[in-house]
Amino acid sequence: MIxxxxxxxxxxxxxKSSRMGEDKSLLPFSSSNSLIEYQFERxxxxxxxxxxxxKSNxxxxxxxxxxxxxENKEIFSPILALQTILETIKDEKVFIIAVDTPFVKIxxxxELISKSLDFDITIAQTPLKTHNLCGVFSKNILNRIKNMIKDDIHKINYLVRNSKYNILDFQYEDEFLNINSQEDYYKSLQIIR
Structure with a gap:
């Protein structure tokens, strides 16, 4: 039982899925109709x-x-998405993950959730990259986000570095494979097979 x-x-x-050239969330994936449906059901x-x-249903x-x-349909920014999410959810903390990282293990x-207790942001890092959109975020950062938006700062890394953060190390890059391009998509289809 889970x-x-x-x-x-x-x-x-x-x-925007600009590198993919089409909406990657709607691409077929594994036995699901789309990558987003796969990630949601998983x-x-x-x-x-x-x-x-x-931005739309x-x-x-x-x-x-x-x-x-x-709420903002014109500007593509994870900072704006985070603001809407933290204003919408009732809970103090939320686990955030991007649609294009379907291999992050439960x-x-x-581990990210269990080690997030004393921090406002807890995210994952592999030897080659910090994964700013895979982790636990607290409502405590909402005012900082609003100030960043007012100052036109949209870098998630800026938010992390100016918060009480915890970065956890993980070893396997493939677990955090980002499906950004056609090449990434075909690689991910090989892995999921």
Missing amino acids: IPFEIPCVILSGG LKPHFKDIYISS KFNFLNSNNLILD ETIK
Whole structure:
């Protein structure tokens, strides 16, 4: 039996997909109709609540109660998405993951959540990269986010470095594979097979 994590999960799916050339969240993946549906169904049993953050309701499988719509439709920024998410959810903390990282293990998520207690942001890092959009975020950062938006600062790294943060080390780059390009997509299809 799966005991769900006590915090909600939000899957970010409001990006431009400019390197892919089409909306990557809607690409077929594994036995699912789309990458977003795969990610949603994979994570759903492990969280008490799960949501998708997006600029529009483009998901035919989703109940609208599980959708958090970005208030700003013109600017593509994870900072703006974070503001909407933290203002919408009732819980003090939320686990955030991007739609394009479908291989992050549940054990990894468990470790990020368990080591987030004394921090406002707890994120993952591999030898080659810090994964700013895979981790636990607290409502405590909401005012900082609002100030960043006012000052037109949209770098997630800036938010992390100016918060009480914890960065956890993980060894396997493939677990955090970002599906950004056609090449990444084909590589991910090989892995999932």
